[in-house]
Amino acid sequence: MIKKILLMGNPNVGKSAIFTRLTxxxxxxxxxxxxxxxxxxxxxxLDGKKVEVVDAPGTYTxxxxxxxxxxxxxxxxxxxxxxxxxxNIVDSTNLERNLNLTLELLSAGFPTIVVLxxxxxxxxxxxxxxxxxxxELLNVKVITTVGITGKGIKELKENLNNAKPSDFNVPKExxxxxxxxxxxxxxxxxxxxxxxLQGLEEASTHPVAGFPIALIxxxxxxYVIRFIGEGLIGWVFEPLFNNLWAPVLMKISTLLTHSGFWxxxxxxxxxxxxxxxFQSFGILSTGLYIxxxxxxxxxxxxxxxxxxxxxxxYLPRLAILLDRLMHQIGIHGMGFIPMxxxxxxxxxxxxxxxxxxxxxxxxxxxxxxxxxxxxxxQIAMIFGLLGKYGFRGFAPLFGTLxxxxxxxxxxxAKFVRGESPEIFTEIPPYRFPYFTSLFKKVWxxxxxxxxxxxxxxxxxxxxVNLLYTFGVIDLLSRIFGPGLSKILGxxxxxxxxxxxxxxxxxxxxxxxxxxxxxxxxxxxxxxVLTMYFPCVxxxxxxxxxxxxxxMLKSAIIMVVSAFFVGWILNLIY
Amino acid sequence: xxxxxxxxxxxxxxxxxxxxxxxxxAQRHMGMGRGAHRMSRHAMPGHMGSRxxxxxxxxxxxxxxxxxxxxxxxxxxAFRGPIVVEIGRMRLAIxxxxxxxxxxxxxx
Numbered sequence: 024m025i026k027k028i029l030l031m032g033n034p035n036v037g038k039s040a041i042f043t044r045l046t047x048x049x050x051x052x053x054x055x056x057x058x059x060x061x062x063x064x065x066x067x068x069l070d071g072k073k074v075e076v077v078d079a080p081g082t083y084t085x086x087x088x089x090x091x092x093x094x095x096x097x098x099x100x101x102x103x104x105x106x107x108x109x110x111n112i113v114d115s116t117n118l119e120r121n122l123n124l125t126l127e128l129l130s131a132g133f134p135t136i137v138v139l140x141x142x143x144x145x146x147x148x149x150x151x152x153x154x155x156x157x158x159e160l161l162n163v164k165v166i167t168t169v170g171i172t173g174k175g176i177k178e179l180k181e182n183l184n185n186a187k188p189s190d191f192n193v194p195k196e197x198x199x200x201x202x203x204x205x206x207x208x209x210x211x212x213x214x215x216x217x218x219x220l221q222g223l224e225e226a227s228t229h230p231v232a233g234f235p236i237a238l239i240x241x242x243x244x245x246y247v248i249r250f251i252g253e254g255l256i257g258w259v260f261e262p263l264f265n266n267l268w269a270p271v272l273m274k275i276s277t278l279l280t281h282s283g284f285w286x287x288x289x290x291x292x293x294x295x296x297x298x299x300x301f302q303s304f305g306i307l308s309t310g311l312y313i314x315x316x317x318x319x320x321x322x323x324x325x326x327x328x329x330x331x332x333x334x335x336x337y338l339p340r341l342a343i344l345l346d347r348l349m350h351q352i353g354i355h356g357m358g359f360i361p362m363x364x365x366x367x368x369x370x371x372x373x374x375x376x377x378x379x380x381x382x383x384x385x386x387x388x389x390x391x392x393x394x395x396x397x398x399x400x401q402i403a404m405i406f407g408l409l410g411k412y413g414f415r416g417f418a419p420l421f422g423t424l425x426x427x428x429x430x431x432x433x434x435x436a437k438f439v440r441g442e443s444p445e446i447f448t449e450i451p452p453y454r455f456p457y458f459t460s461l462f463k464k465v466w467x468x469x470x471x472x473x474x475x476x477x478x479x480x481x482x483x484x485x486x487v488n489l490l491y492t493f494g495v496i497d498l499l500s501r502i503f504g505p506g507l508s509k510i511l512g513x514x515x516x517x518x519x520x521x522x523x524x525x526x527x528x529x530x531x532x533x534x535x536x537x538x539x540x541x542x543x544x545x546x547x548x549x550x551v552l553t554m555y556f557p558c559v560x561x562x563x564x565x566x567x568x569x570x571x572x573x574m575l576k577s578a579i580i581m582v583v584s585a586f587f588v589g590w591i592l593n594l595i596y
Numbered sequence: 597x598x599x600x601x602x603x604x605x606x607x608x609x610x611x612x613x614x615x616x617x618x619x620x621x622a623q624r625h626m627g628m629g630r631g632a633h634r635m636s637r638h639a640m641p642g643h644m645g646s647r648x649x650x651x652x653x654x655x656x657x658x659x660x661x662x663x664x665x666x667x668x669x670x671x672x673x674a675f676r677g678p679i680v681v682e683i684g685r686m687r688l689a690i691x692x693x694x695x696x697x698x699x700x701x702x703x704x
Binding site: 084123150212231442 | 648651658660662671672673674675677678683685686687690694
């Protein structure tokens with residue numbers, strides 16, 4: 024009786040795509056090894072009964088090398104072969120390397136189905152595989168699929184109930200010889216000419232040409248993100264808020280007689296008798312404007328570009344080029360992926376540190392990410408505030424954060440005990456993205472943002488109002504304000520932003536708007552807000568990933584370095 | 597000859613993967629962390645192999661690189677950066693320390 028289906032396979036063979044097809048639970052699918060670091064559960068109906076499907080992180084072996092691989096290996100140990108079917112997903116363009124895990128899985132004694140994914144790519148790569156013979160040799164059902172388009176999924180579903188354990192069991196020492204023999208018998212590879220994509224592949228990891236290509240890719244990405252983000256704000260969201268939503272709010276304001284407790288909470292302060300979406304700070308005004316009007320456009324544009332780069336397969340190549348730089352801070356090139364994801368939101372960034380092998384690397388990458396990488400929500404708000412200064416405003420801000428990242432990382436690389444292994448990663452071929460799955464992924468991430476962020480932002484704005492109304496902020500700024508002014512050169516009321524920053528950094532940056540700060544003060548405040556502590560969502564995930572004591576150490580580093588850097592910036596400005 | 601020294605774009609056959617470590621100096625030269633130095637003390641010549649060395653063998657083995665495997669070096673980053681090799685249709689980025697442990701010979 025099947026109760027559970029485990030999708031197992033090497034990294035980047037399309038497990039998540041097949042999982043989505045089987046269960047219609049959506050998970051992030053990208054073209055680089057290590058996209059899935061946790062398992063996701065979904066379910067499927069088989070003969071009218073509900074069966075659980077688990078999308079495991081990719082692994083090359085059941086004898087794991089990293090935490091993400093361990094998650095996969097443990098899944099097998101925890102489940103009963105009598106109730107579990109293993110669906111081993113295999114990259115059919117890389118059969119030989121994939122078969123190692125397949126043989127390990129077969130030895131584990133679970134009923135197994137082998138799925139040859141990326142079947143469409145074998146044809147243009149000149150690979151032919153004798154599927155029936157492979158099935159005979161391994162003594163299990165073998166099915167060919169194209170996960171991203173859904174080809175072959177129906178056949179897979181139909182065969183799940185008939186899956187049987189294989190008696191194929193070779194000792195570890197003979198495994199590769201056996202694989203060699205199998206490949207010899209069932210696979211033929213025709214030599215073929217270099218394609219355009221392969222030419223690009225060569226160029227983008229070329230030790231000289233790779234760097235200008237990377238610079239162009241990054242600059243174009245940055246400008247496109249900014250262009251789409253600003254475009255959406257200027258042409259869509261601002262007009263919507265100003266022309267449609269503001270009049271509604273003014274009516275409510277009139278109903279509430281322009282003042283009083285509820286007016287303050289819902290609408291906030293009127294600036295010159297008008298709603299100012301940045302400064303009013305009511306739940307319905309700024310509370311809605313921050314996540315939807317100011318941040319959402321940037322979340323969308325950032326994830327559009329990130330998803331495109333992920334699906335093409337550019338990120339591991341960037342990791343190779345940046346390997347030397349990343350080693351400066353004691354982690355290898357793939358450590359750049361948590362940083363990049365952290366730029367969208369620190370939560371997935373913190374989770375992505377699992378692709379790193381050692382505790383030292385995970386500690387360093389999580390800490391520098393949480394300290395020096397502002398999330399897109401915060402960046403969008405900073406763009407809103409510092410935008411009018413342009414490059415003069417952004418350069419010192421991001422420059423400072425980069426220096427902090429490098430210096431802190433270098434110090435940690437020296438003093439954190441443990442090993443810094445070298446990069447060791449598979450580089451997937453470039454693939455043309457499938458636009459439907461690309462947009463689904465962007466939509467998933469946007470939805471995730473709305474679901475996770477919107478309640479926190481509204482709560483944050485509510486809290487700000489309550490704290491002001493009950494005089495808590497006055498009290499705090501009297502106690503801590505003078506010290507804050509002395510060290511950071513910020514007005515005493517800026518303490519309120521630091522307080523709310525624990526909850527949401529975008530709201531905290533928004534709170535700087537009514538304070539009338541100079542450019543220097545804005546830069547200092549933004550840097551300190553980025554560095555001093557992660558937001559609560561990131562904090563929870565980081566504590567889970569690092570453990571209590573490492574998180575405590577990390578937090579001390581954050582607070583101390585934030586105020587130190589803030590003090591220096593204050594001296595400069 | 598090891599993989600770091602080998603020529604690019606020619607077929608190379610893996611002769612052996614050394615499980616022993618390198619000298620401390622060589623490791624520092626390659627920008628290894630503090631832990632690496634400690635580790636290498638166990639890795640004397642003729643020793644069965646350091647923990648690090650054995651792990652290199654295992655990780656390469658998991659990916660299908662072992663004695664007799666035919667590989668091709670695709671690129672090598674400057675200043676002892678990672679090396680990209682091709683094994684069949686797969687491409688793999690390998691750090692210079694690991695690459696130095698892979699002894700290869702050119703084949704026709």
